[in-house]
Amino acid sequence: MYSIDLPYPEIKVKEKNSKYIDLILLNYSSAISEFDAIAQYTYHQIALTYSNKEISDTLCGISIVEMHHLEMLGKIIILLGGEPGYWINNKKKNYWSGKLVNYDLSSIKDILTIDIQDEKAAIKQYKETIAQIDDKYINAVLKRIILDEEFHIQLLVNLYTKYVK
16 A cells, blocks of 8 residues: 555575675665665654544555565665665664654644655665666666655655645
8 A cells, every 4th residue: 555566576686796785775774765764754653643643654654665675675785795784884884873864843744845855865866776786686676666665755745735735
């Protein structure tokens, strides 16, 4: 219900590649990443539990899909020869932080606007990652994830239209 109705490609890679590990880690656990999206959607979902059940339930559903994306990316990182940790690159010097979550709960408008902008940023980053990876297996997974992210934008825009406009 919160992802498109298409199967996900098999998780595999052409070969181990340390350069690709860092590219996938950006999508895995940076400021624009699946891990960050899960944290932010969960925060927003809980914060809206009693004030807007429809939005809260939608954000919860989206975060579950993002968890699946995180799992797929983590498996790709392992197949590439890396560790699926919550750091920005394979050198493990910059770790993901809760400071990256946007805690602005001023209004439903602000929450939905932030979440829509973040989905657009994720899609842009996935496209940039695809352009740098010469592995049809990895790119197939990333392209499939983009389809879910585009669907999430539709869901969020629909909520914005219903509750803000």
